[in-house]
Amino acid sequence: MKPLFVTVFLKELLETLRDRRALSLLLIFVLMYPALVGGILYQQINRATAPEKDGIELTVIGAQRAPTLMTQLKQKNINVTEAKPMSEEDITALLRANKVAAVLRLSDTYGSDYRDMRPARLELWHDSATDHGRQVADIENVLRAYGNTIAGARLLAHGVSPATLFPVQVQRYDTGTSASRSATVIGAMLGMFFVPAFFFALSPSVDSTAGERERRSLEVLLAQPARTIDLVAGKWFAASALSLAGLTLELCVAHGILKWLPLEEIGMSWRLSWSDLALVCLVSLALPLLAAALEIALAINAKSFKEAQTTASIAMLIPMVPVIVVPMMDLATKTWMYAVPLLAHQTLLRELAKGQAVGLLPFVLTFGSSLAIALLCVAFTVWRMKSERYMMGV
Structure with missing residues (x-):
């Protein structure tokens, strides 16, 4: 029962x-x-792999003033689009349209400052409200590497080792799986x-x-x-x-x-x-x-x-x-x-x-x-x- x-x-x-x-x-x-x-x-996953497949869209104002930099950007899978001078309002509107990850504007005195070994000013415009944060970080890394390369070359030209700029070298090891x-x-x-x-x-x-x-x-x-x-x-x-x-x-x-x-x-x-x-x-x-x-x-x-x-x-x-x-x-x-x-x-x-x-x-x-x-x-x-x-x- x-x-x-x-x-x-x-x-x-x-x-x-x-x-x-x-x-x-x-x-x-x-x-x-x-x-x-x-x-x-x-x-x-799609957002992370999209830059690797399609490249990063970057609009550059005054690209002719830094041909070497443009070449280095293109080598890092960054699609450079040259543009004429734009106002701040136009740059803001372009970024809000979400068609490009960032806008890079070279100052009018970039060439002369570069030749005279003065800091050559670059303006990187981006919209933090969009989902291009990782792409903007990749562009900044390229610009930083480009600046370090120039600094090293100038030091060597004056007989100074570029290692002088890096008295401490930090190596990171991630044990996380x-x-x-x-x-x-x-x-x-x-x-x-x-x-x-x-x-x-x-x-x-x-x-x-x-x-x-x-x-x-x-x-x-x-x-x-x-x-x-x-x-x-x-x-x-x-x-x-x-x-x-x-x-x-x-x-x-x-x-x-x-x-x-x-x-x-x-x-x-x-x-x-x-x-x-x-x-x-x-x-x-x-x-x-x-x-x-x-x-x-x-x-x-x-x-x-x-x-x-x-x-x-x-x-x-x-x-x-x-x-x-x-x-x-x-x-x-x-x-x-x-x-x-x-x-x-x-x-x-x-x-x-x-x-x-x-x-x-x-x-x-x-x-x-x-x-x-x-x-x-x-x-x-x-x-x-x-x-x-x-x-x-x-």
Whole structure:
């Protein structure tokens, strides 16, 4: 004979699968967040690789005064377009049109200052409100290298070694791997992969509690010779099952997108293996249990289906706070983070993506913290449903 909670579970799950609205919501969130993150990273890759493919557009005023400089700019994949003298208003309008990365204007006395070994003035105009920041930095590097070359040649002409200008030589060594850089950059987005677990469980959780009370079917169910814990457990597991299925599918889709993107173009990589993802999904089993238990506990206190849906939707914003705030504070990974639901899952996935060994404790805390809160919510729901005066009076 099947346990009673299994019967309730199968009944609630079958009703949920018949609800096209719930299944449509699941499909939307399974695809939405991975597609959003993938789209953002794809745009970053396109912006980073566009200068290498198409070159950097630079308008130069007075280019004939520095032919050597123009040659050096063209050698660095910078497309130089010569222009006649322009006013400041015309330069501003050209930059706002977003057709060129910058405008380089050589002063009228550039040639004479250069020959007399006086500082020859160059004006580099750019619009910081556009997305040409990296291209402008590349142009500045070429100009800086050109100036250093001239300075070295002049010193040699006077019998002075150019090394005199650099009494200290700094060599930089970056020990960060592409995997750690990608985990750091993408880390702020990872938490959003787990938020839909609350959306997946919302519809079945509210419908099986406040919805049944509104339809007067909950009274009939409570009148049956069944323990309250069996009724609550069946509804809880049914809502959790839908949430778990949606979360697992979403993580797999997101993992596939991050594997497919050419992150190496921006100095990153996604080296999380499918076995690591399986561990994350296993640990994340407690998150759908928490989402369903929390929403059922809130819905059981509502007077109507609409009130329960509103209350549960607002409450879902609370777990999102640490996921958004903590990455903005740029805190180092601490053990306490694994005891905060959602933040724990985000931190665990980020550390695994870095290729670091996290040990057993983070897995236990991540699973245990969500499960403990879920059990408290279930206990509260059972206590509420045992009170006939409360259930009939709400």
